[in-house]
Amino acid sequence: MAASLVLAASSAGAVAALDSPRVLVGCALAGLLAAAFGWAALTRLAHQPKPPPPDPPPTPRPDLDAALEHAPLALWRLVAGNPPLALNAAARRLIAPGRAAEPTALLALLDAEPGRRVVTLPTEHGQERAVLAVSALTVQGQAWRLAALAPIESELETETLVAWRQLVQVLTHEIMNSMTPIASLAASAPALLEAGEADELQAALATLARRAAHLQAFVERYRSVSQPPAPTLADTALLPLLQAVQRLVAPAWEAADGEVGVTVEPANLALRTDAAQLEQVLINLAQNALQACTGRPQSPPPQLRIEATLSRGARLRLTVSDNGPGVTPGLEQRIFTPFFTTRDGGSGVGLAVVRQLVHGLGGTVRHARRPGGGACFVLTF
Incomplete structure (x- = not known):
């Protein structure tokens, strides 16, 4: 448009007298108008948004590729x-x-x-x-x-062989404790009978019966570990279940001047499980904890905590912890072996049954060492 005005002014100047003041003023105005329009056009071009630059190609990661490959x-x-x-x-x-x-x-x-x-x-x-x-x-x-x-076949075979060796050692020890006196008394019984020593013979037979009963009880315990009952699963609220366990075990702990605490967070936590079997698991762990916490000189008042929480990945976590001496370092992997025990008169069945029942319920049980001491068993479902 500015160029047209300039041309028009030039044409007018060709027709009219070149020194006419009106023509000169018109030409000047046309030039100013052309400059204004040109400046406005340049300004608009300068302020137009620039298209975004194309995305750079992905940077190759040879280190990541090598790590993935190997x-x-x-x-x-x-x-x-x-x-x-x-x-x-x-x-x-x-x-x-x-x-x-x-x-x-x-x-x-x-x-x-x-x-x-x-x-x-x-x-x-x-x-x-x-x-x-x-x-x-x-x-x-x-x-x-x-x-x-x-x-993991090689690792499982190694663990299985270790478990079998430990089990055979325990079974051999337990069976020989009963079979050695039984064999000895059975061998001496005919001589006692021939000598007419009725009192000695009666005492020998009583010992035979007692050791045979002990061996029978041992076999029954082994059966309870090797053949756990099948679970009956149902949705179970954990707060009432843990409170029921607390009521069952609290009298024994209170008799030892101890206490039992229960925490469920959030309070509406529920688990699809066999309530009776899970209750038995917690009772076994509570009994083990009480036996470990009592009977020691100058031991503090025993304390038991049973807690249910949600861990990462929405997995349910049950912890049973006490303030006792804890598990001896190096024995963490052996305490779940059937009939293994470090306590005088212990059966070595409690933790083995716990592991069998928890596994049947679809969970895992582990011993976790606490910074402040004591034992802590973690059940994860």
């Missing part, structure tokens, strides 16, 4: 509608020829809901157990599942 866990990515994708060398080795007997069956095991479980892998060397952990995540709006597989 991770000791076999990792797969699972996306709906696609076969599992091996993410590292450990995963590729598992499905390579000479390792998995049925790669298709192995890959089918990976298609599981998020969680952690023990699975059995069909390999060319036989069945092997492994821990399978599956987690769900969303990447760029797409639903993924990440599966991690860790073979």
Whole structure:
């Protein structure tokens, strides 16, 4: 528009006299108007928003790729509608020829809901157990599942052999304690009978009967550990259950000048479990704690705490702790072995039954060392 005005002014100047004042004023105004329009256009161009720069390409992470490739866990990515994708060398080795007997069956095991479980892998060397952990995540709006597989057959075999060796040692000790006097008295009984020593024979027979009864009771205890009853699961509010346990065990603790405390946080915590079996577990732990806390010279008043809370991952956590001497260092793994005991007159059955029942209820039980001393058993469901 400014250029048109300038041209018009120039044309007018060609027709009219060039020294006309009116024409000169018009030309000056046209020039000023053109400059104003040009400046406005330049200003608008300068203030227009610039388009955003393109996203830079992703920075390669060779260190992360190398760590993933050489991770000791076999990792797969699972996306709906696609076969599992091996993410590292450990995963590729598992499905390579000479390792998995049925790669298709192995890959089918990976298609599981998020969680952690023990699975059995069909390999060319036989069945092997492994821990399978599956987690769900969303990447760029797409639903993924990440599966991690860790073979543990060798570790389980080692632990099983150790457990069997410990159990055989305990069984041998317990059985020989009864069988040695039984065999000795049985061998001397005919001589007592021939000598007519009726009183000695009667005493020997009474001892035989007593040791046989002890051996029978031992077998019954073994049966209770090896054949726990099947649980009957139902939704169970934990606060009433723990309060019932408190009422059952409190008299014995109060008789020893002790106290029992119960905490459930939040108060409406519930668990799908067998209430009777879980109650038995807590009673066994409370009895063990009382026996450990009492009978020591100058021991403080015994205290027992039973607490139910939610831990990370919405897992329910039950802790039973006391202020006693705690478990002797180095024995943490042996205290759950059937018939293993460090207490005079102890049966060694209580904690073994606890572990069997908790496992049957779908949980785990561990001993945790407390900074302030005492024993602490953690049940996780």
